Amino acid sequence: MKTVINEQERRNFAREVESKLHDKLAKCYQCGKCSAGCPVNFEMDFTPNQIIKMTELGMTDRVLNSKTIWLCVSCNTCSTRCPKGFEVAGIMDVLREIAVNRGIESKTEKEVQTFHEVFLDNVKSNGRIFELELVGKYKLKTKHLFRDMFLAPKMIEKGKLKMHSDKVSDINQIAKIFKDFE
Amino acid sequence: MKLAYYPGCSLKGTSFEYEVSLLKILEALNIEIQEIPDWNCCGASAAHSLNHNLSVALPARNLAIAENNGFEEVLAPCAACSSRLKTAKYEMGLDDILKKKITDSLEMPYSNSLNISNMLEFLINVAGKEKIKSLVKKPLSGLKVASYYGCLLVRPPKVMKFDDPDRPVSMDELVALTGAVPVDYSYKTECCGAINSLSKPDVVMALTGKILYDIKEHGADLVVVACPLCHSNLDVRQREIERKYAERIGLPVLFITELLGLAFGFSPEELAIGGHMVNADKVLKKIS
Numbered sequence: 001m002k003t004v005i006n007e008q009e010r011r012n013f014a015r016e017v018e019s020k021l022h023d024k025l026a027k028c029y030q031c032g033k034c035s036a037g038c039p040v041n042f043e044m045d046f047t048p049n050q051i052i053k054m055t056e057l058g059m060t061d062r063v064l065n066s067k068t069i070w071l072c073v074s075c076n077t078c079s080t081r082c083p084k085g086f087e088v089a090g091i092m093d094v095l096r097e098i099a100v101n102r103g104i105e106s107k108t109e110k111e112v113q114t115f116h117e118v119f120l121d122n123v124k125s126n127g128r129i130f131e132l133e134l135v136g137k138y139k140l141k142t143k144h145l146f147r148d149m150f151l152a153p154k155m156i157e158k159g160k161l162k163m164h165s166d167k168v169s170d171i172n173q174i175a176k177i178f179k180d181f182e
Numbered sequence: 183m184k185l186a187y188y189p190g191c192s193l194k195g196t197s198f199e200y201e202v203s204l205l206k207i208l209e210a211l212n213i214e215i216q217e218i219p220d221w222n223c224c225g226a227s228a229a230h231s232l233n234h235n236l237s238v239a240l241p242a243r244n245l246a247i248a249e250n251n252g253f254e255e256v257l258a259p260c261a262a263c264s265s266r267l268k269t270a271k272y273e274m275g276l277d278d279i280l281k282k283k284i285t286d287s288l289e290m291p292y293s294n295s296l297n298i299s300n301m302l303e304f305l306i307n308v309a310g311k312e313k314i315k316s317l318v319k320k321p322l323s324g325l326k327v328a329s330y331y332g333c334l335l336v337r338p339p340k341v342m343k344f345d346d347p348d349r350p351v352s353m354d355e356l357v358a359l360t361g362a363v364p365v366d367y368s369y370k371t372e373c374c375g376a377i378n379s380l381s382k383p384d385v386v387m388a389l390t391g392k393i394l395y396d397i398k399e400h401g402a403d404l405v406v407v408a409c410p411l412c413h414s415n416l417d418v419r420q421r422e423i424e425r426k427y428a429e430r431i432g433l434p435v436l437f438i439t440e441l442l443g444l445a446f447g448f449s450p451e452e453l454a455i456g457g458h459m460v461n462a463d464k465v466l467k468k469i470s
Contacts, residue, residue, distance in 0.1 A: 020234065022276070039373045039389055043382075071382070074227060075373035076337035080347045089338070096231050111381040119228035123240070127222040129191035138380060148380065151418060158457050160196045168222045173288070177243065180287040181235040 010058025017055055020094045023087045025056040034078035034088045044068040045108075048078055048088050055091065064099040068092075070109035111142050124178050127168025132161055185308070186253035186296075187215040188244055190263035190410075191223050196418075197260075197410035202454040203439040204259055204301075210317055210446045211309050215257060218248045224266035227377040235280060241270035242284045246292040255297045257304045259439075261409035262376075264300035265334035265342070271298060272341045300335050301408040301438060302352045303344050314359050319447040321361025322469050327441065328365040328402035329353035330393065332412040333373050347371070356438055357406060360445035367400040369393045374415040383419075390415045391423045394431050403465045404434045406441050413437065417459050434462035444469070 014025055028049065035047035045067045046054065054063050063069070069092050078088035099106070106113050118138045122129055139145050155161050168174055193201040208215060221244050229237035245267060248256055258264035274281040274294050285292045299308060331350050339347040348371065354364040372393055375386030394416060397405055407413050417435040424431050435458060443453040444466070455462050 040375075040385060042388075043385055071378075071385070073373055073376050073378055074230065075333040075376070077333070077371075077373070080337045080339060093230050093234060097234060100232055109382075112378060115377075115381040116228040116231045119226065120232060120236075123223045123225060123229075129195070129223050129226075131191070131195045135380065142381075148383065151422075154459060155196070155418070158459065159198065160457065162195050166194060169220050173243065174222055177239050177287060178236070180283070181239050182233065 009060070013058045013060050014056055016098065017091065017094055020097070021087055021090050023090065025052060027084045027086045028052045028056075028082075029084065031083060033081050033083065037077045037081055038072075039075060039077065040071050040073060043071050048072075048092075051095070052086070052088070052091060055095070063095060064102065064104050065107065067106070067108045069095045069099065070106050070112040111144075114138065114141050124174065126165050127171055127174040128166055130162075130165035132163065133165065184251075184253050184255075185213065185215045186248040186251070186256045187217045188221055188224075188248075188256055188258040188263060188267065189217060190221075190258065190260040192260055192262075192410035192414075197413055197437075199454040199457040200259060200410055200413070200437045200439060202452075202457075203437055203443045203448075206448050206452055207439050207442050207446060210443075210448075211313060213309060216253075218244050218253075218256070219251065220247065224263045224270075226262055226266065230266070230269075235283070237266065238270045238273045238280060239284045239287065241267045242274065242292070243288055245270065245294070245296055245298075246285070246288050246290045249292055249296055250290055253296065255299065255308065257299050257301070257308075259301040259304075259408070260411075261300055261332060261334040262411055264298060267298045268341050271296070300342075300344065302335060302356070305356060305438070305442075306352055311355065311359060314356070314442065318360060318445045320445055320469070322441070322445050323361045325362040325465075325469055326365050326401055326403045327357045327360075327362045328367055328397040328400065328405045329357055329370065329438075330374075330397070330405050330407050330412060330416065331371050332407070332409050333371065333376070335408060336371065353406060353408065353438060357441065360441055362441070362445075365397070365400050365402040367396050367402070369396050374412050376411050376415070379411075379415055379419070386415055387419060387423050387426055390419055391427055394420065394423065394433060395427075395429070398431055398433060402433065403468065404436055404462065406436050406438045408438045420460050432460070434458065434460045434465050436462065 072092040225240035336347045375389040
């Protein structure tokens with residue numbers, strides 16, 4: 001994978017990210033505080049500060065195909081602690097959205113991406129989350145049919161899993177929101 | 183003042199105990215709330231992970247309906263929902279173009295003026311500590327309680343504008359009002375893994391395990407939370423974490439509303455405490 005990108009491409013990518021982020025990549029001076037406090041850093045291929053620098057350098061492919069952007073849980077520890085007030089958690093949202101818009105499917109963290117997609121589909125069709133349907137569809141898509149299934153009987157016994165959906169009445173308005181913004 | 187209630191999906195499903203106990207304590211506090219008519223899902227982490235505009239537009243519909251029904255204040259007990267509602271308000275305050283697009287799409291007037299409270303904010307700022315204290319009929323003396331805040335009640339501070347983002351105290355203060363002893367420990371605001379519970383269970387168990395074992399080591403009898411996602415990871419996944427790390431935890435996880443309810447004199451049954459996966463009977467014997 002090439003790491004030296006042409007200047008035009010570099011600037012275009014950095015500009016696209018900055019305009020969506022409403023923040024400047026150059027603010028980051030690479031202190032690494034974001035990465036030190038990140039609760040999921042142990043699973044990432046690039047630390048958050050590396051992702052910021054790589055974005056600035058226009059390493060588009062590596063950034064958009066990184067595990068990091070999908071592993072970020074948006075806990076906002078990084079943004080809260082950043083001495084420059086940079087939107088560290090925000091850049092992960094922006095990069096995920098750009099990856100999705102470019103049709104890039106995460107090779108390593110596909111399940112995270114799939115879960116988000118199935119979740120939004122559920123909102124689109126019901127207006128609210130119908131948990132049983134959400135979990136069922138997610139399992140069918142990822143073929144992890146039996147993982148976590150041992151939890152189901154006790155959850156049903158405890159009354160935690162509802163068997164019917166509780167839809168929004170004005171579902172047309174929900175459809176319109178998705179049409180206008182999706 | 184008319185108080186709007188945004189339950190969100192979890193309080194109507196896997197975290198029904200949170201709603202049951204919330205309604206009980208509000209009854210005792212003599213505070214009336216009304217559910218936002220025909221509310222929709224806030225979009226949660228999925229919307230902001232995939233589509234920024236949608237992540238603002240979905241919560242905005244709820245805020246617009248509330249505003250058009252004459253509400254000034256919204257209670258969103260789910261930390262994730264309150265964070266999405268507050269973020270939508272914050273984003274629309276910064277971005278007039280997006281706000282206009284959203285109000286055009288919703289075909290509703292909207293001024294973006296509602297005050298949104300998470301559960302802790304509501305209890306402290308709207309209900310008030312004095313009032314809460316005056317309702318404690320059955321002090322939970324001797325009970326050692328760890329408050330787990332997680333992420334979204336306090337972060338990011340520029341949006342949440344509540345408590346200290348690194349060392350929050352509000353839930354510990356509520357715990358102290360009940361007569362219980364607040365337990366100090368290291369991971370009050372560490373993330374439990376949240377929404378990745380189903381897609382990255384191993385990561386979530388590592389994060390949640392770290393929090394639960396630390397609480398255990400600091401001698402707590404139980405944990406209180408104010409977020410259905412935190413509750414789900416700490417309670418529903420606890421048995422599995424014990425098996426994975428071959429060490430018992432046995433920590434009941436209660437919603438803050440349940441702890442207050444117990445101190446107000448409601449029974450565990452009235453507060454739906456039996457709905458949790460980790461049985462709390464043994465611990466609750468300490469106060470009966």
